[in-house]
Amino acid sequence: MSIVVVKDLKKTFVKGFWRKRHVALRGASFVVEPGEIFGFLGPNGAGKTTTLKILMGLIKPDGGEALMFGKPCGDPATRRRVGYLPESPYFYDHLTANELLDMMGALYGIDAATRRSRARRLLEQVGIAHAASRPLRSYSKGMLQRAGLAQALIAEPELVVLDEPMSGLDPIGRREVRDMIAGLRAAGTTVLVCTHVLADAVTLCDRVGIVVEGVVRDQGLLSELLSPQVLRVDVLLRTSEAASAAIQGKFSDAEFQVTAEGTLVSLSAHERLNEFLSVCIQEGAGVLQVTPHKETLESLFIRQAKEGMAS
């Protein structure tokens, strides 16, 4: 059974005196399978946070279905099995991290002794144990993010929903959080992570869904979504001006660029690579590096975003 099923989800916000309508979701659909890390990707305003808020029962959808563990997402029994980190989390700033985790644990109905031991372990794990007794108002953004992660995990949930978990973190913090998320998967926890940092998605996610303009345009394994086809090959040469001119004469469709490291040649007709390399050797040029370029998540993302906006 899928852990999360979102089917044809629709939501329109009506705001202001003039009842201005804004369509946030136009029929989004995706599923999250047990034990996987699912990356929910999309440009700003695509409907990612709205979808997560519907799943967390903060917003009611106008149409469609949002199920977690086979039950409607507003069901309190279902929410016992879910941990949630909101985007740029805000907590009661008069509380300390210890008090925050104690309160959140109590909301899950966890007994006091378990709350204390879990809080100690989680604060250690997210790296803010040293500041556990300090009020949250004295925390930096990164520290708040870590406190947010700890509260999302206090009930040892089966599903963790993270909205931009890397936001505000320094490179070391990002690495630590990435490792933590990977650790959750290793422990059998399902993770739904919403991000626009594609490098994180590539490193972490088993499957991704790309949402644009309120519609999930593509979802699946990264290897399935990205075309295996080589789009172009970059060749870095050490060559004289004369040799460079001779090569350029034979490959007029290639792009030549002089850099500090040498002459960088971009071959879009990569099937002519062997022929190109033979000519280079004949002309006495040294081949320093050959780099094939396939479709990246970034290029797929941009393509989907452009197509989505155009349609």
Next chain:
Amino acid sequence: MRISAIAKNTFREASRNRVFAVLVLFCVGMMAFSIVLGRLSVHEEVRVMMDLGLAGMDLVGVVIALFLGVNLLSKELEKKTVYAVLPKPLPRSQFVLGKFLGLGGVMMALIVAMSIVLNLFVLFVGGDVSEVLLRAEFLVMFEMLLVVAIAMFFASFSSPYLSAMFTAGVWLIGRGSGELEALAAGKLAESWVRFLVEGIVAVVPDFSLFFVSGAVVESVRVSVHETFVPWVFVLSMFGYTLLYSFAALAFASALFQRRDLT
């Protein structure tokens, strides 16, 4: 456990509010000033102290209840703290109830503290601390709880400013319900406005019943200095507070339940 977790947090947050501390100090200052006013009167120091002290407690209590009550839900939304709390297995009705109980606890602690200060001042000016004063202080406490519940009702669907205006309006109408009834039966007797006024007075809680010193209750003039309302009356007002608060919170929960937390 869930309701108490919300209540405990609300209590902690409200009691650490600086505005709250300033208003309490203002009330204590007002009581201290009544010592000076008492000296200006002829052998009426105790009377002035009790009257001004109770009035100060009531006024400051209403202002604090209104200020904290209208901000209770809107602050959660404005500061976005609600996004981390409501996804937990916590029905919104329990959230609203926990908030009310937490703030109710703050108001009770406030009235107890101010009552102790008032009683000490009364002793200082040579009066006796009797249970009559206690009855009056209980009534003020119930009034505060009801103001909090009504403020939360309005805050469940409107902005803090509007909620404060609506709550203050309800409190003023409730305080003047006797006068409004008299107006409806007298000058407005022939007009359709009479039905409107009577309807409003019937729905709005009668806040004049919580501050009865110097008023006529069941054809008897009552005062904290002479004959005051009995404990049965205080108990009946507790029931009155519970009923109205329950209704206000039920409506607040229903409205908050429907609200999209964007």
